[in-house]
Amino acid sequence: MANLTPPVNEHDQQTGSSNAPVTLVEYGDYQCPHCAQAHPLVKQLLEEKGDQVRFVYRNFPLSQSHAMAKPAAQAAEAAGQQGKFWEMHDMIFENQKQLDQDSLNKFAESLDLDVGKFSKDKESEEVASKVEEDFESGIRSGVNGTPSFFINGERLETYDGSYESLSTAVEAQK
Template identity: 50%
Template sequence: MASSREPNCLTLPVSDRDHCQGSSIAKVTLVEYGDYQCPHCWAAQQIIPLIQQQLGEQIRFVFRHFPRSSLHPEAYHAAEAAEAAASQSKFWEMHSYLFHHQAQLADSDLVRYAIALCLNVDQFLAEMTSDCHMARVQEDIKSGIQSSVIKTPTFFINGIKHGDDDRLETLLEAVVKAERNC
């Protein structure tokens, strides 16, 4: 019997569990599996706002965690920090902070960022020390592996994996093409 999973397709559909920017009825959904210490993911963060600006209400951007701990030892804890900020409705603010400070992601740095974002630091620390967001990060990683993610960043445009082309300028072209084809 053939597998119901198609190669290079997003296996976990975008839902309310995801961190999204943009409308759920946008023509194009761009999903990124990323790592807060990955320099290529930092470069991608420079192009995402340009794509959002160009497509406006026609695009929804989704970020999922895919920390590559063997390469980036602080990335996993940074992902948990983003989730701890999300529990206080500040995911995107922490997301931005983590990328802008990706060379400084030690635990003490994460606490400084929580303070800078005016988070409830006691709650943030309690969540970070209890690993209560580990399951969420693991779910993202598992869905990435099931979707054939092997490196960061990896993008999916309307559920289809964007090629392994590392040139991020091709991403804009692919997203615009997807929007025109809808």
């Protein structure tokens, strides 16, 4: 069984209680249709399980298949520098079919980000490095497709695209 490498740390984008008994990590690609399908399932899980689950998102852009995956990941991380990672994350997944550079800038405007800072941060070495570090951690963790989930550090092999498979795996860890 594959283990999460490195473990969740302060560099990760995370939401939920750090004291939650279950930590769910997703390696995702913002242009992957399967990740877009998983997105509302994860949101539902977080709404229903509340303080029982901490959710971590790590970027795993499959750039050879999805030209906008890496720019979208960098846009989410750039938004995160203004405290709006999760808002941008949601907006990208919810508008996945019209992803392009213009739409990323429009999302930033609609989130009331400082668009100049956003544009600069999106192209910065710091943001590019964060996306690359997430991707490399996925490789080290045995990720070979998206979405890939880990629960409390162990790869979730039973995810089949259904809410039940995620919920059951979380319940088994509590």
